[in-house]
Amino acid sequence: MAMTTRCSDSVVLNLWHPLGALAELPVDTVVDTVLLEERLSLAVGPDGTVAVWRSCAEFAAGDKIDAASVCNSLPAKVAYGYLWASLGCPPDELFPIPEYDETDRRRLNAATFGVNVSAPRAIENFLDMGHFPYVHTDILGVEPHTEVKEYDVDISVERDEILATRCRFFQPLASSASQTGAEVEYIYRVPHPYCSVLYKSSPVDGARYDVIAVFMQPLSQETVRAHMMLCILDEDNEDKVIKRFQQTIFGQDKPILENQFPKRLPLDPRAETPIRADKSAIAYRRWLNRKGVKYGVIPAPN
């Protein structure tokens, strides 16, 4: 990770970025991580106080520390079970996920995986239903149900996020709580350049949706830590069974993501064939372009 490639993209510097799942962080202990090629350290207090700072020789990973006593810390907050931080001037609020406050849901980090891919490529893959039958065979799709049916994509102006609705797909095993195959309805949101929130009809309550989010922590332009947040309706399965389901799916995506070429997402509308770049992908690329995101993408020529 050469110094010269360090992030100078002010749009990305000013975002909130996820650093880790709170449930997995040791209390009052220095933990090291990387964000946008900067080495950061973080600590969580027993009362939920958090601190994030640029790593320094004074505090090494594993040292005991009182999170509340850290000065010179970066903007940091807790949301959706994760610690978030920013290297710039972030907005007050992170994007909303109201379902996270519904108390009958299981809320957990399915896993945090290191992936050799740019954050935008990973988000774009998350939006694509076309790969279900081929990559997640017998789980999220199965031949001959390969057609991606017509759906709607909007860019919500007041919320500044992408919204894909009326997405439907036949799934043999939509979730850890599924008993049979079913036509599943999806809603995708992209409320942050490197995060996406997916709603899919719940197999246990036809009126509600399971919520699955992917929060990408960009380590560099071409590597991420992918955090997978689950907020789902499932009263029967143990946490580890729910995690296993999601990890199985992500493990299938991983080689696909890591074999994307080029690793950065090209924003030039002519860069890739329209088959790969379907409707929501096109909207996502345009949205990134309009925002002026440069990090993790190949910017369109103006």
Added chain:
Amino acid sequence: MIKLYDYELSGNCYKLRLLMSILGVEYSTVPVDFYPGREHKAGWFLKLNPLGQLPVIDDDGLVLRDAQAILVYLAAKYDTAGTWYPRDNPELLGEITQWLAFADGITGTASAARLHDALFYDFDINAARAGAHRLFRILDEHLWFGERQGREWICSTSQPTIADIACFPYIMLSEEGGISRQDYPAIRRWCDRVKRLKGFIVMSGVFPAGPAKAA
């Protein structure tokens, strides 16, 4: 029935699922939260395997650890044709065991690199990758010369053995540790042959063979 203490993304667990599928052996799994839960270091699991490692099986009270040891047991007990671990062929048994040890070396290098990249294990990534390339080079040459002599599998027999099953998973998953198989054409052809075995199953991160090439 056999109980397999299992983690979906573990190549060492997958070896056993793969052989049991090929042999048609029925089993049930006990999911272990290897990551992020580190359940293989929990008290209850250490009672089964004090090494704190997956996989472990329990076959009617017989508790066994170590993927290679379990492959030996399963093949010796459940392979009615006796080709996966030919108990009456000392030369071949020696050869198989040699490559089973080699497979554990692949775990120590290629799997370590994958654990570093994907699950943030604190390993020396350069040493792990270099070690894997060294082993891949040795296996590639061995397979290449084998092909010249009409041998398709790792050991000197016309049938695949548990040595093939033991080496396959972490070779197939090597790219997740940044280890390309580009320079190992004989390994790539052998991987394709393994994928075409009757009863072959995938794990997360391993895809089935492409459509068969016209003969």
